[in-house]
Amino acid sequence: MAEKANQFGQFNLKKEVIDALSAIGFYEPTAVQAKLIPDVLQGRDVVGQSQTGSGKTHTFLIPILNQLEQDNEYVQAVITTPSRELAAQITKAMKEFSNQLNTDISISEFVGGTDKQRQIKQLENHQPQIVIGTPGRIKDLVESGSLKLHAVHTLVVDEADMTLDMGFLNEVDYIAGAMPEGLQTLVFSATMPEKLKPFLKKYLDNPHFEAIPVSTVIADTIDNWLLATKSKDKNDIIYQVLTIGNPYLALVFANTKERAKEISSFLRGHGLKVAEIHGDIEPRERRRVMKAIQNLEYQYVVATDLAARGIDIEGVSHVINDDIPAELEFFVHRVGRTGRNGLPGLAITLYGPDEENEVAELEALGITFKAKQIKGNEIIDVKDRRARVQRVATTKKLDSTMVGMVKKKKKNVKPGYKRRIKNAIQRKNQMDRRISQRQEMRATRKANKQRGEH
Missing domain, CATH: 3.40.50.300 (P-loop containing nucleotide triphosphate hydrolases)
Incomplete structure (x- = not known):
């Protein structure tokens, strides 16, 4: 040979x-x-x-x-x-x-x-x-x-x-x-x-x-999925994705140390053995954890972008982005942890309805996604992710007061925020109707009074 x-x-x-x-x-x-x-x-x-x-x-x-x-x-x-x-x-x-x-x-x-x-x-x-x-x-x-x-x-x-x-x-x-x-x-x-x-x-x-x-650096061996969170709890979604997929080694990325700790705590509370890598972990402990990961003692790792830039973990089968990173370039660093050396990999990015612009920016960089959603106990295809965006674009614009309310809510995204915004809009509309009715009643009384004087 x-x-x-x-x-x-x-x-x-x-x-x-x-x-x-x-x-x-x-x-x-x-x-x-x-x-x-x-x-x-x-x-x-x-x-x-x-x-x-x-x-x-x-x-x-x-x-x-x-x-x-x-x-x-x-x-x-x-x-x-x-x-x-x-x-x-x-x-x-x-x-x-x-x-x-x-x-x-x-x-x-x-x-x-x-x-x-x-x-x-x-x-x-x-x-x-x-x-x-x-x-x-x-x-x-x-x-x-x-x-x-x-x-x-x-x-x-x-x-x-x-x-x-x-x-x-x-x-x-x-x-x-x-x-x-x-x-x-x-x-x-x-x-x-x-x-x-x-x-x-x-x-x-x-x-x-x-x-x-x-x-040129997102390997074609990587399946790149986009998973809409809608109003669901992201911790629940991450747990579902990890348990549905049964990964060989999954790396979950969070944007902040606080969020990494929150995800780790939630997953441990649901019986998963989780390693943490972020800036609050002491160097000696980080080295110990890294060695344990290399020895396949952990199936699940939660990390901040420190891991994407400075740590090479062999055998990562799944990458899950809890959020789109603030610096979009980090997206490639994260996803590049899987699908290496010709092996297949799966990258799943969670995104909310207010993150369409960030998704569009990633797509402009040449990154393509397959839109997915969780239904029952499986992850299925979404026919047209953009249909919802287009529908939203054709709806009546909110007045300036409501725009402020929506923006304020979106700054601190928590489960159920869509429902709270919807309720706020309904209350505002009811108030507007009442004000309008009162104005009509006043106008009618004033007109009747003027006719009586004549």
């Missing part, structure tokens, strides 16, 4: 690197890899705007290992990430890859919440060739004089927008400033905020900018 050809050979990589890629099952580059690896190998600065699941991690790992000077024991590449989980994920990928090269490559992971003094002692004896870590800890080690960055070839800033959001850009600025001129800088980001642009201008020299469209 002929050996499968490795398409990474088109990049003129070292033979041992191509063999290592084959050993870990990488034969065909993704869109972001095909577009950016040639430029990275030529030493150009690049900015890659791509989402989770697009293969961006190996877009920088492959060139770094291909160009590493294995006999030189100094720091040659630094990779910063905004979260400890993402640092661990990249370190794991780098070690799996480098282990196939049959040579000793020194890789160190430096993140907050670990023993800094121990790391300082280790650095006194030995400088790693590749550093992966969070900006705060790397900056601390550089500031103390322990980590030497004077000969670094490549700086990678991964998840740059999340780095900015979490307030770590100043630390990355400090780290970059400790590196030599002629540094190659690679920046990867899901979005490109304006506040990130001064950093790019400061450290990147005529970079190749490449945006990989959203449509």
